[in-house]
Amino acid sequence: MLLKFTKMHGAGNDFVVIDLISQRYRPREQDMRLLADRHFGVGCDQILLVEAPDSPNVDFRYRIFNADGSEVENCGNGARCFARFVRDKQLTGKRVIRVQTAGGVLELRVRDKHRVEVDMGMPVFAPAAIPFAAAAQADNYPLEVDGQQLEIGALSMGNPHALLRVDDIDTAPVATLGPIIERHPDFPQRVNVGFMQVVSARDVRLRVYERGAGETLACGTGACAAAVYGILRGWLQDTVTVQLPGGKLEIAWAGMGHSVTMTGPTAVVFEGTIRI
Incomplete structure (x- = not known):
């Protein structure tokens, strides 16, 4: 069949988005x-699917697939x-959009055509809920x-x-330790690995090896x-600029009992059709 798609990216993290x-x-x-293959397919980090909601409390169902399927x-x-995407395709005219993910409901707030703020919900620290094999919850763990x-x-x-906090992300062993x-084995569902360099109380540099x-x-x-980890440890203030290889994200967290908000850019690269 022929499948229509849109190639997009947010700060260099690239996606194939399918309606x-x-x-x-x-x-x-x-x-x-x-679809994710950069030689034989479209090429992306993740594939994003826009589906109709199965609950009256949300506007869409949002599904995410990694490059490994x-x-x-x-x-x-x-x-x-x-x-x-859903606004560009006129699937909604709302500027505040609620979506159901496998990890819970997200609230997306469109600030302008190129910038969106996301209410990411509250961070979860209980080891069993991460999931992570640890005897008790702590701010940091030996591994x-x-x-x-x-x-x-x-x-x-x-x-x-x-x-992991590192002195310099440019020399951090991302390719080997990631x-x-x-x-x-302590992460039974695998884990995303972040290597963070604290530049100041409001600035972090970060590289991520994604699951x-x-x-x-x-x-x-x-x-x-x-940002949450740095705030917990007292290294960072409650509003932080995170510099990633592809661009900057603004993260805010007021502490326990509060949601994390993230604001950053979006970009459309091209649209196309692929036979699968």
Whole structure:
């Protein structure tokens, strides 16, 4: 069949977005891998599906597939692109859009044509809910990796994140430690791995090795997780600029009991049709 799509990105984190309201298609893992393939397909970090809601309390269902074909709970940069897509395609005229994800409901607020703010919900710290194998909840945890003892933060932003503070992200061992920690047995559903450099109380540099996708140019939930971890540890203030390889995101968190908000750019790259 022929499938229409739009290629988009948020701070360099790129997506294939598919409208499954005006066209019919049942996603298959092998098709997701083909769409994400940068040589034989369209090429992207994740595939985003726009589906009709199955609840009267939301406007759309938002599904996310990684480049390896696995379906995941949440994607913050994708959520911003999702909001712009449904407005560009005139699927809604709303500026505040509620979407159901596998990780819960997100509220997307369109600020202008190119910038969207996302209410990412409250971070989750209980190890069993991340999920992460730890005896008790803590601000940081020891993690043994290849014979060395690391100190990490662990939390969920709708999907699991491990955070490591490093002196310089340019020399951080993202390519070597990233895939090992991603599949560490203490994270039974695998994990996104963030390497964060605290520049000042309001500025962080971040690289993220994403579960099922490898290192990406930006990760919205990863930026939220890094900001939350830094605020918890007292390194950061409650509003932070996170500089990722693909661009900047603004993250705000007022502390326990409050949602995390993320604001950042969206861009349309091209539209097309592919036979699958």
